Amino acid sequence: MTASSASTPRSLPRIRGERHIAALVGSVIVVLAVLLPVATILLVAVSGTSEEWPHLLRYVLPQSLGTTLALLLFVAAGTSVIGVGCAWLVVAYDFPLRRLLAWALVLPLAVPPYLAAYAFGEFFHYVGPLQSALRALFGFTNSRDYWFPDIRSTWGAALVITSVTFPYVYLTARVVFLMQGRNIADVARTLGARPWRVFFRILLPVARPAIVAGLALVMMETLNDIGAVEYLGVRTLTLSVYSTWLNRGSLEGAAQIAAVMLVIVFLLLSAEQWARRQQRFHAARGTQMHVRPPRITLSGGRGLAAAGALSLPILLGFGIPLFVFGRYVMRRLYQFADPQVLQAFLTSVAVASVTAVLTVLLALLLINAIRLRRRPATLLLVRLASIGYALPGTILGLGLLLSLAWIDNTVDGFSRSFAGFSTGLILTGTAASIVIACTIRFLALAESAIRSGLEKLPPNLDQAARSLGKTANQSALTILLPLLKPAILTAGILVFVDTVKELSATILLRPFGFRTLATHVYENASRGAVEDGAVAALLIIATAIVPVILLSRPLMGDRNT
CATH class of the missing domain: 1.10.3720.10 (MetI-like)
Structure with missing residues (x-):
């Protein structure tokens, strides 16, 4: 919230x-x-003095603001696709391991973005397990023999943050798909509309306010992050506040960049407030279902494909950090x-x-x-x-x-003046x-x-x-x-x-x-020694799993969801 x-x-x-x-x-x-x-x-x-603004406007704000907006755009797009897609699969279809995956999709919330960044940096590194496996599988001898994307980039930071924040959108979209517009969706199906047409033409417009509210949470988490973007070398406004204060010794300059961030926060809050008003509008006119409509059963290859599609974001957002830090801790x-x-x-x-x-x-x-x-x-x-x-x-x-x-x-000052001590x-x-x-x-x-x-x-x-x-x-x-x-x-x-x-x-x-x-x-x-902080990282994840379990308990207990 x-x-x-x-x-x-x-x-x-x-x-x-x-x-x-x-x-x-x-x-x-x-x-x-x-x-x-x-x-x-x-x-x-x-x-603050007017000397700071020319420097900020010329050297800091254009790059930092552009990078921040690009990161917000990439994360918003990624979390929308993954969160809404996973919610629709869980609600509309039945396939192997559906109930377990519906619960496990919340687990990435237990991993803070900075821990995910450290884990991704190690996992996708040249000597990490993924590239090492690729070289062993295809016989490559060095990095010139093949191309591999650089995780230390804006898109890499977007991938990291998306992998651990998409549950915000997943949870809000899932609730709306379960509670809103189910009668009208059934009517559309009886009139011959195919499931994907029902999704894009009926359920997605109804869920749009809830999705926007979830995205506002995601983008505020993105704007808040400093550990992931610093480690991956992505210069956002948040990192610029930190570096302007510590590296340049300019509190006024840091405050001026922070004021720009406040404008973005205000816009995000306004978007979320609008979404909540629209959501109340739809809730007042939406239809409620007391009996769960039948899901479409996916069997064979299609069922396995659906289970695999839901497993991928879980492996990215929770599996990779657990694997990387767990391997370091065992040593x-x-x-x-x-x-x-x-x-x-x-x-x-x-x-x-x-x-x-x-x-x-x-x-x-x-x-x-x-x-x-x-x-x-x-x-x-x-x-x-x-x-x-x-x-x-x-x-x-x-x-x-x-x-x-x-x-x-x-x-x-008051103590010095009236009591004579500091x-x-x-x-x-x-x-x-x-x-x-x-x-x-x-x-x-x-x-x-x-x-x-x-x-x-x-x-x-x-x-x-x-x-x-x-x-x-x-x-x-x-x-x-x-x-x-x-x-x-x-x-x-x-x-x-x-x-x-x-x-x-x-x-x-x-x-x-x-x-x-x-x-x-x-x-x-x-200092480049992620492995030395692995025990602390696992302790943080283990602690954070507690509220995730509390949050996702209804997903496991309600067989109709």
């Missing part, structure tokens, strides 16, 4: 007769904290006892745990504010608080670094900055998960508790909160895992010597 997906909870009862100013004040503070990095980026970009089992790996693991667990607890508490605060003050202003505040999920980690990290530095300098850096360059960044970025994730659980509860629970003499807070603590434990646990797991995987903001904000599993893999890949 993204910031724009925070909608009005239909089942939240409005509690009348009490103003609950504290809930509103708490929501305002959360929103200000979320918007502070964005406001800082824009302020620094506008106040380096001793690294499980490596002090650096253990330190990175414990640091990741600590940061992710604190972030998960803090994020869930803030999400509960926002949801309770809506419950107590269900007014347009409160709903707007919650929507603004959810915008952090749409911000690329590089933008969030840079904006937070500048804003936290200003806060630290202000506190230190407080130093309290937030900047500490683990607290990483916790704050991840909390801002994943707050929407936690709020959405808890809100979904709350909307499943009967809407009259609050009124019943109030009629028995309970106050609003007593009702929340003794009735709603216990019932929401599964949703709260799910929200905490999702935030925990995404924090463990997070790289873009961490490499900008981490203090000296601070190492998580993600940065441990990144550091080894940066």
Whole structure:
């Protein structure tokens, strides 16, 4: 989900007769904290010297912007074809291993793009298993005897990101194919329309809004990535922010590039919002099926071909990373006892745990504010608080670094003036900055998960508790909160895992010597030793599989899907 997906909870009862100013004040503070990095980026970009813009316009933006737009276009096309095609095959046809493949198509979500890039770089390398097998099979002796595409290119980065993000489109398209337009599709078939004509002329137009929403998520993930594009040598806007700040020492220039990225984010959010409105339009007029229509059975060679077509994206997005890192780990089992790996693991667990607890508490605060003050202003505040999920980690990290530095300098100046001592850096360059960044970025994730659980509860629970003499807070603590434990646990797991995987903001904000599993893999890949980070990479993938299993459990449990 993204910031724009925070909608009005239909089942939240409005509690009348009490103003609950504290809930509103708490929501305002959360929103200000979320918007502070964005406001800082824009302020620094506008106040920067005019000397930066000519350099950026001549040497940086044309190439970086062109490469970013090309990468977004390639990834959007690839994820559309793979995600929609896989969803249609799973929904419309029956073939060997269909149910297993329908679930396995979600597994690539467990692999972050930067890990996929490292694995693809090793797998497709000249001395990697694929080219080595080709030389052995055809008798080639060196690279001049045959042509092989270079994975370190824009198309290579597009292949990597597409292979691990297509499930976003697959899931949204699959739901729409199952729930929308099934009666009209059956009518079209009875009138003699062939399956492919029904797909292109009826089901695909109905699913278009959901596909656009899924693509918006994919493109925001693409814009957020820094590890994959840096490793593959693709200069995007995200990488330009990082290099302009560190290599040229220009915070103003980095902020100005980040401002350009904010424009792209705004356009993506607008496209997703439009898609969701269109999706609600279709949902109000779509047809629902309570009985699953018969699938077309594919047997023999056609059934095997369908199973093979679905297996290919699974092998690319999940199989290759698992094979590459698994092979390295089997040769380096001793690294499980490596002090650096253990330190990175414990640091990741600590940061992710604190972030998960803090994020869930803030999400509960926002949801309770809506419950107590269900007014347009409160709903707007919650929507603004959810915008952090749409911000690329590089933008969030840079904006937070500048804003936290200003806060630290202000506190230190005040302490020097009135207390006579220096407080130093309290937030900047500490683990607290990483916790704050991840909390801002994943707050929407936690709020959405808890809100979904709350909307499943009967809407009259609050009124019943109030009629028995309970106050609003007593009702929340003794009735709603216990019932929401599964949703709260799910929200905490999702935030925990995404924090463990997070790289873009961490490499900008981490203090000296601070190492998580993600940065441990990144550091080894940066010096050309991907194999030394294999244990950490597998730990990240193993952790990320947990929410994937939670997400895909209905796909395995429902035989009608």
